[in-house]
Amino acid sequence: MLVVQKYGGTSVGDLDRIRNVARRIARYRDEGHDVVVVVSAMAGETDRLLKLAYNLVEEPSPRELDMLVSTGEQVSSALLAMALNAMGYSAKALLAFQIPIKTDELFGKARIRDVATARLKEEIANGNILIIAGFQGITDSGDITTLGRGGSDTTAVAIAAALGADVCEIFTDVDGVYTADPRIVPKARKIEKISYEEMLELASMGAKVLEIRSVEFAKIYGVPVHVRSSFTDEPGTMVVEEDESMEKVLVSGVAYNRNEARISLYGVPDRPGLAAKIFGTIADAGIVVDMIIQTGRPDGRADMTFTVPKTDYKATLKLVDKLAPELSIEKIEGDEDIAKVSIVGAGMRAHPGVAAKMFQVLADHGINIHMISTSEIKVSCVIDEKYTELAVRALHEAFGLDRAPEEETL
Ligand code: ASP
Ligand code: MG
Secondary structure (H helix, E strand, C coil), rough: EEEEEECCCCCCHHHHHHHHHHHHHHHEEEEEEEEEEEEECCCHHHHHHHHHHHHHHHCCCHHHHHHCCCHHHHHHHHHHHHHHHHCCCCCEEECHCCCCCCEECCCCCCEEEEEHHHHHHHHHHCCEEEEECCCCCCCCCCCEEEECCCCCCHHHHHHHHHHHEECCCEEECCCCCCCCCCCCCCCCECCCEEEHHHHHHHHEEEEEEEEHHHHHHHHHCCCEEEEEEEECCCEEEEECCCCCCHCCCCCEEEEECEEEEEEEEEECCCCCHHHHHHHHHHHHHHCCCCCCCEEECCCEEEEEEEEEECCCCCCCHHHHHHHHEEEHCCCCECCCCEEEEEEEEEHHCCCCCHHHHHHHHHHHHHHHHHCEEEECEEEEEEEHHHHHHHHHHHHHCCCCCCHHHHCCCC
């Protein structure tokens, strides 16, 4: 088997942990597998480097910033390879330019364009365990780039895709993906198997186990991803192509997001071009709008409600306040104390009534719904923030997630 493994910052956080990771890799090797490893920087290192730069100057030049923050992974990959070598295994650390992993020129959030496989294959054929520095890439003109925070996950999946690996194992400090945040729902269970689509919906909701771009990558190239703990040998969660067994599960997980705020515009003239103007202005400010609802009114005007990240709430209010007179918007109102609660499940495609059941569960608990949005495999409701825990727990129970999946009924 060819296995790509990625170890996160906590897993290589100190020398003892690096030794532990080396032992785990050695075990795979002893079982006869080819192993390619991708590492993050040691825990806290990327933050430390960023702080250095921002303490020095207000706006570090993006090219130099990438040259700086990419060094964290150079350190951890070299140390891990050394540890393996000292144990008698032939291991080699590689940086992105040595492979090369080519990216575009967007410093700080570069996208991988190509992973060359010739050198990788040659080194593997020569019996080397490869320890690749995650998070970094190289442009056509030879400049170092980084892929954005958490980018080592994407490096690992990209390497696994390029090499056609049998599995990409993401070792982290949690033991898998859960049916809900275990801090809120003590009965939350580890999910054995989840589809890429479900994982994307859960990840975008803040179930931050895998970096979202790595899941998109895995989906496009069909890379099976195994999210698991580097502190145990227990299997974690497999993220794979959807199969029939998944369709039987109505709801795979309940997610919540408290990082958004709601803004409502009342009495917007119902004319072509107004939504384009409003949301164009917000987008130009680099603010990402999530849910949008427009309702017509009998008086020929419309009400519009949308959500933005809490951190952009004040800036967005300022923007729409400025537009209000020009567009003759009657009233603007907002609320920061909201939460978005979502249920996600591949089985929703085949089973009607899931959304209705969600609304009923919320109603039974006296929770008012402010906004609703749906996709094929997700239903989201915006509610008052103070009901977040109650809603998540009630939905978790009502959709049978407190029990094993086989027992589930609608
Ligand atoms: N070291 C980088 C970060 O902290 C990349 C990663 O850990 O995946 O964001
Ligand atoms: Mg990380």
